[in-house]
Amino acid sequence: MYTQSHQDPVSVESQYDVVWIPVVDKSTEWNEARQQLFKNHQLNMPWYSVYHPFLINPAVFIYIQEVRHLNKKPILVVLDPQGKLVSNNAFHMLWIWGMQGFPFTRAREAELWKQQTWGIKLLADSINEDISNWIKEENYICLYGGENIDWIREFIATARKVAEATSIPLQILYVGKSNSNEEQVRKIVDTITVEKLSHSLQEYHQVWFFWQRLESMWHSKTQLGCTVENDPLLLEINTLLSFDKNHEGWAVFCRGTTMAVAKSETILQSLKDFDSWKTHVEDKDFVTALNHHLNQL
Structure with missing residues (x-):
């Protein structure tokens, strides 16, 4: 810089x-x-x-x-x-x-x-060139994290099955875990790459930067006197940081400023329940329909 x-x-x-x-x-x-x-x-x-x-x-x-x-x-x-x-x-x-x-x-x-609104551009546009291209192409984007490779495999398989059923262009990217060391990150990224599960941040410094930037957003907001009760952006940032403490994992689906986020078991169960809420996808955007189901859960 x-x-x-x-x-x-x-x-x-x-x-x-x-x-x-x-x-x-x-x-x-x-x-x-x-x-x-x-x-x-x-x-x-x-x-x-x-x-x-x-x-x-x-x-x-x-x-x-x-x-x-x-x-x-x-x-x-x-x-x-x-x-x-x-x-x-x-x-x-x-x-x-x-x-x-x-x-x-x-x-x-x-x-x-x-000047900011909560969405994929604020969350991750600067961390990876692919994301910028996906945004321009109006793809649906899923970011996910965690260290449980069994959950990752099941989550990816289920997400791809739902994407295929709804015919949506979905790009999935692994962003790691904030407190993982370089060896842990490399082990998971290598598994994801070898098994062709999804895209991933390939370098440890990229994973570090994603989480450092998110934590910086939290510090910046709180230093300005914002709280989760009076600031919607800080609430979303705080939610993601809290999900990262979950060992299993978490995921956020987004397109533009529309986002749906949940921790491991909740997001996975929602995707498995797709048959019960797929009719809403016809009336709404996929992420909006998913978010509606997550709110019901």
């Missing part, structure tokens, strides 16, 4: 620079290996950095940790040209909107949310 924004030096989005302040525990043994690792990080960064972590006054570390609430995750603090604080952590806006969030003020954040 930094490189892209600085390709045009006169653009508004390029009018910033980044300074890396490496926060290192002073009790950490600083040997040759750590020094080399630190230098490698510096060389890989296109921005400024403090020359050495131990040059930073201990009081600065205390300030960053206590006032800027730094824990184990990096934060991106934004200051305006006068040095005034604009954002305690702009990573949330960056993951959601990229450089569209510039200059990362609270007002800009609120403005961008006013």
Whole structure:
């Protein structure tokens, strides 16, 4: 994002620079290996950095940790040209909107949310090029997650059977689980690929980005004072994050801004009950009919 924004030096989005302040525990043994690792990080960064972590006054570390609430995750603090604080952590806006969030003020954040509606574009358009093409082609899209490969096999088989019965163009994509490690993700993705079950996010960083972006939406909304009681978008985001805690799995069917989401046993049972609600598909959009049945359950 930094490189892209600085390709045009006169653009508004390029009018910033980044300074890396490496926060290192002073009790950490600083040997040759750590020094080399630190230098490698510096060389890989296109921005400024403090020359050495131990040059930073201990009081600065205390300030960053206590006032800027730094824990184990990096934060991106934004200051305006006068040095005034604009954002305690702009990573949330960056993951959601990229450089569209510039200059990362609270007002800009609120403005961008006013332009959003809950749908597949907000949820996943930026994570995979295939999704953008499916949206343009007006396909029905199913995103699903979880780690239970037996449930995945049964769910995919049932979903394809229903799609065939209704003659809808359905694309199915596996997006993983938020707390899975790279080895777990690779194992499931390999199984899905070998058995030709569905599409999947092939790289671990894509899975990470999908969930990081969704969590960033939650943080962004809550920092603006929204609650699940007064904000429909936050309610949908919260629902997906809560379903991810379910080991079995979950799925969301969508087309445009019409979405139907449920956790493993509920969504699977709804698809198995298709004969009882298939007449509604003739009167309504498939996702709307599915959502109606899920609400009844």
